[in-house]
Amino acid sequence: MITSSSLAAEARATSPGPPVSTVAGREASGEHLGGRGRPQRLRRRTDRVGGAWLPLALVALVLLVAFAAVTIGGTVTPAQTLSSIAGHLGLPVAPLSRLTDSIVWELRLPRVLLAAIAGAGLACCGLVLQAVTRNALAEPYLLGISSGASTGAVVVLVLGLGGGAISLAGGALVGGLAAFALVFGLMGGRSAGAGRIVLVGVVVGQFCSAVTSLILMAWGDADSTRGLTYWLLGSLAAARWSSVLLCAVVVGIVIIVLQSRASSLDAFAFGRDAAASLGVDVGTTRIVVLVCAALATAAIVSSVGAIGFVGLIVPHAARLLVGGAHRVLVPTSALAGAVFLMLADAVGRLLFAPQQIPAGVITALLGVPVFIMILSRRERA
Structure with a gap:
């Protein structure tokens, strides 16, 4: 005997499931990605390292490495370093000799702080460029900015443009921004593809390098x-408080802006069309x-020269630690980049002391094997 309940059960068993349009709507809205368009896979990979303690551990490591980098070298002791910093902060401490205080406050502390700020900025720039171009080899110098800065510096240094009113760092800053303006003009606007951005950056970089060589020759x-x-080669030896202030303001604002775009950067992992379908204004x-x-x-670059590999290997190392969610990746990359460049500069100061090796040479020597190791580990995974 066929009852109404058996008919209902048969109907449920033979039902083809939700309409295709419903599934497509959920996919376009990002509901299947765990809400707000962020993949659940990225959240799981982030949570595996323990979300809260890792940033705190990196902050503590940054402070520890910074203090060690200021004190190493045998000229000043940790107690003298603390006394110098406390005295300039207005705390009641016994005054130091003028030479010791100058070594700490005018030479070493600006150098270490500039290394931390530059490392954080380069790492974050490399991270987001790898995201928007979907190119694992993207780095901050991809846009021809380093070559443009070199051209600006050589114009000031060799041709004397500006009559002494523009310093080497000022010429490098103007040259780097002019190179990016050229890239932006040739890029084709908001609709430019990732491949076009990379190609235009390479072409502009080569053009600026040719101009630099021509002027020198x-x-x-x-x-x-x-x-x-x-x-x-990238050296921090000429670090001054003015350079620290400039880089701190610019890099701080940039990191805040990038952190506010973390959800949009997550969507770029699925491609331009997928990001647009998730509601991201791609352009x-x-x-x-x-x-x-x-x-x-x-x-x-205008402050420290061209220091490579920081923006290339640090983002990959950060992804191995916390996964692919940019809300965690941006601060993690910034802290890891600060530690990496401070250590590289400290090694350059100590390796062949009293002769100093530029930090850019050390980052290249350390970066190549680390990058090979990261690639090998990703292949095994």
Whole structure:
């Protein structure tokens, strides 16, 4: 006997499931990604490291490495370092000799702080450029900014443009921003694809490098060539409080802006069309990210020269620690980049003391094997 209940059971058993339009609607809205368009997989990978304690541990590590970097070298003791810093902060401490105080406050502390700020900025810029271009090899110098900064520096150093009113760092800053303006003009606007951005950046970088070489060959002398070469290696020896202030303001603002775009950067992992379907304004987000990366990189390069590999390997190391969610990746990359560059500069100061090795040389020597190790681990995974 067929009853109404058996008919209902048969209907449920043979039901084809929800309509395709319903599934597509959930996919477009991001509901299947765990709410707010953020993949549940990214959340699980972030939670595996223990969300709260890792940033605190990295902050403690940054402070510990910074204090150690200021005190190493045998000239001042940790107690003298603390006394110098406390005295300049207005705390009641016994005064130090003028030489010791100058070593700590005018030489070492600005150098260490600039290394931390530059490392944080380069790491965050590399992170977001890898996200928006979907290119694992993207780094802050992808946009030709480093080559443009070199051109600006050599124009000031060799040709004397500005009549002494513009310093080497000022010329580098103007040159880096001019190179990015050229990239932005050739990029094709908001609709530019990731491949076009990379190609335009490479072309502009090569053009600026050619102009730099031409100026050095035609008008440069041995002293100017040697000085520019040392600057291009990336050195923190000329760090001053004015450079620290400039980079701190620019990098701080950039990191805040990038952190506010964390959800949009997550969506870029699925491609441009998928990000648009999740409600992300792809064109605006890409322009904002590129402008932020250009400003931070130009300010950093103008202060410390071209220091490579920080923006390339640190984001990959951060992803291995916390996964792919940018709300955690941005601060983690900033802290890890600060530690990495401070350690690189400290090694450069101690390795062949009293001769100092530029930090850019140390980051390259450390970066190549670390990057190979990261690639090998990702292949095994």
